[in-house]
Amino acid sequence: MSDVFGISVSALQAFQQAINVTSNNIANASTPGFDRETLNLTEAAPQSNGTATIGAGVVASGTNRAFSQAAANQLNTSQSSLGQLNALQLYTNQIDNLFGTTVGGLSTALQNFYSAFSDVANNPTSTASRQALIGQAQSVASSFQNASGEMNSLNTDVNSRITNDVTQINSIAKAISTLNNQIVTGTAQNGGQPPNELLDQRDQLVSNLSQLVGISTTTDPNGSLNVFVGNGQPLVLQGQTTTLTTVANQFNATQLEISNSASSAVISNNITSGDLGGLLAARAQVINPALNQLGQIATAVSQTVNAQQANGLDLSGNLGANIFSVSAPLATGSSRNTDAVTASVTTANGLGALTANDYVLSFAGGTPKLTNTSDGTSVTPAGAGTAASPYTAAGISIVLSGTPANGDQFLVQPTATAAAGLKVVLSNPSKIAAAGAIKSAAAAANTGSATISAGTVLNSGNPNLLAPVTITFANPPSSYSVNGGPAVAYASGGNINVNGWQVQVSGAPAGGDTFTVSSNAGGTGDNRNALAAANQQNVGVLQNGTTSITGGISALITGLGSQAQQINTAQTAQAAVNAQALASVQSTSGVNLDEEAASLLQWQQSYQAAAHALVIGNSLFTTLIGALNQ
């Protein structure tokens, strides 16, 4: 008879607990990291009365956490990838929006600048059009400066976010290690039943951590979770944490890298996912390359315009001065170099060979190696690194101040700071060299019909460029002499190169005919040089002469746009994968309120049934007592 009470009470207790568990599920339906729990019910040990074995009721033997480690791992991996893409997307979208379709007005400024050269060519004597040209040059320079300024402020932003991420990662790691200790202790105290809410918290922290940085985890038999970042560098080992720190880049103190305090090694290269991986990738793959490309175009604009200036004469009859100045290529020694050797770098083979890549010059066993940081290819540069015989490769030439030690490294950046450093250094409008440097003339007494071309400057550096030269034809006019020099055979239309310039005499000269070439000083109405400058935007100067300045800008626009588009696409795809992973986790661990409502009804009915059983037991007992009392 007592059995019915015992069994009923065990059921009432069990169902009471089941209702508690269900209520707890409902209460935590929106709690991040909460995993649905179910009550484990087992039959109580049966009692035998000698003839039959009858069950002794039900026992609640703990709660079960609906958790799938596989689904959780999948979600964490997906979150790391998504975190990386989100961070990358943040920066590509910012650049995309800042630059629009004109690189932030740069392409318009360049068009206006070259058009202004055309206007000067139309009115070479007009101060107004010359002044306008200087104004346009300034707007080109400020467009380059603005564009690179935006990039640099993005880099500053990357730094501050790296610092934040590292702080958060460290605090999460600390919390995980604390939870590890609590879980180990809690499990022991609970007779092997792990404290579910602590597990939930830890899993949630791991999930949060996976958004910041790509991780891998292992679980120890005692329930401790070990977390590794990057290439297997431990972050949490049971109750211990290894904190991450930020350190200055060995070449560039303004760029932060990630280090592992245990080994103080830079592990940035191993961090490829999570928000932190995205930040590092945005800097290495988006911001710095864009700065380099901008710098490459800025260098091209500056060098071509200045070179053209040098070929002409200004209003005072002097060879043109530079319109632009641009920062020289950078070569920075690593902070880890063991000596004080410095490197200086110049562009070696003109604009065509200048690339938008960065290079690392390193030394091993006395042998130099120049590695392209964007594709990892390396070459052994020619030369000895001295001023007489510089190291040359990839369009740059490098001179070292001494003999480098083994292991020394130098970062060579041919164009990184050029856009920021582009400045207009010409302020006097009369100093714009619109006129050609030389003029040619046929003597009035010539009786032949030969004509002389206006002439072009080949080498503005020739000291005798502007010296007057007379070309005199012999009689018969089958040869000519230059300034009374040796006879040169005459071919109509052939090039005559003297003192750094080139002219052609064509037609039939008469014996004794003379032609003169001299300085074009006073030729203020000449526009040959301005005309040539106006056409430079379409001349192939970059990439071995295959790409013009306009082409370079278009390529930059398409390149950055494609990158943003590709990252947008990848982010959308990864977001879908992540939604799938989340759905998978939720379908295992999430709380469905309908389901809980059904459970509540079920337990309520079970509880009511058990209570009825108790009432029946009671009535049986009362019946028995009543019978005895009679």
Add this chain to the structure above:
Amino acid sequence: MRITEGLNQTQFLTAINALESGINQTQNQMSTNLQFTTASQNPTAAGSVNNYTQALAQSQQYVTNATSAQTNLSTEDNALSQVQTQLQALRTLALQANSGTLSNSNLSAIATQAVQIQNSLLSLANTQNGNGEFMFGGFAAQTQPFTISATGAAYNGDQGQRQVQIAAGQTVADGDNGDTVFNQIKTGNGTFTVAAAAGNSGSGIVGATTLSNPAAYDGGTYAITFGAAGAYQVTKGATVVATGSYTDGGTIAFNGVQVTLSGQPASGDSFSLAPSANQSVFTTVQNLVSALQTGVSGGASSTALNNSINSAINNIDQALSQTSNVRATVGGRLNSITTQQSVATASQTQLQQSISTLQGLDFAKAITTLDQQNTTLSAALQAFTLTQGLSLFKFM
């Protein structure tokens, strides 16, 4: 699969976000009238649009250049047409002076008129364009190109000729230098010139000269020396090239040239035939003025005057022909500018079309898209509210 309320809400929010950002983008497209406003929305098209925009700006600049050249060339053509008028007037004066019946005072009056023409020519040669540049100074646009001198006018300019770019790879000169227009004018008939020696005492006057066989003329200098009774010999240096006998109005021909004389040269008179040299139109005018001012005194001098005036008329004809030639090239340049302007207009239309095809917004399509997006969004919102109402708890 178990769907939890939390997941349902997360997925709904993601979907709503995507729909709303789609609507935002369509709105943005419609308010800017552009298919894309950032490069990532269509990277290839953005790069192409940059190329096209640059080509369009350049084409527009070419039209600006062409207009500037057109203005300068019209100014030049106008000046040259006045030069022609002045030269024609001068030629008429020279013919008038050549009639042989005029007194010294008549000749002097003609000389005064010729001097006025000389001044007009000088001022035309120093024409300035709208920017104050001397049109006929070559590159030396800020130096007055012609200044009067004893023998005509000195040229202070150079032989430069400014080019203006009117299309990719096509430049057109926006003027001509004064040396070409006024200085480099061949004397005589353009190939050779015949002059009477200063000391001639006969009445031989040089008439028409022609190059009958260009291949036979060697470009040399010859002397025609008369003996008694019209006998002459032609020498080149010490070599006798031809001999013959001349009668009044007869033609002396040798080595591919023909020289017609009139009058009767005296024995010992000589005429020289030399290859044409360049002579400034101002020198031509100055020589004419000097001859007219010297006037006539006696028979020989009248012959000399006639010879001088004839020579001047030849040279004026050469100057007129040179001016016509230059005007013809100016006309040709103006033509090619007009052609190029219409080509540029067509190519600009083409470029604008290309840009609009790539970047312009198809409004009908955008409105349809916006409509679809709105429908989808309101359907999604409605569906969410409906499903949110479904809960077992409501039935308990």
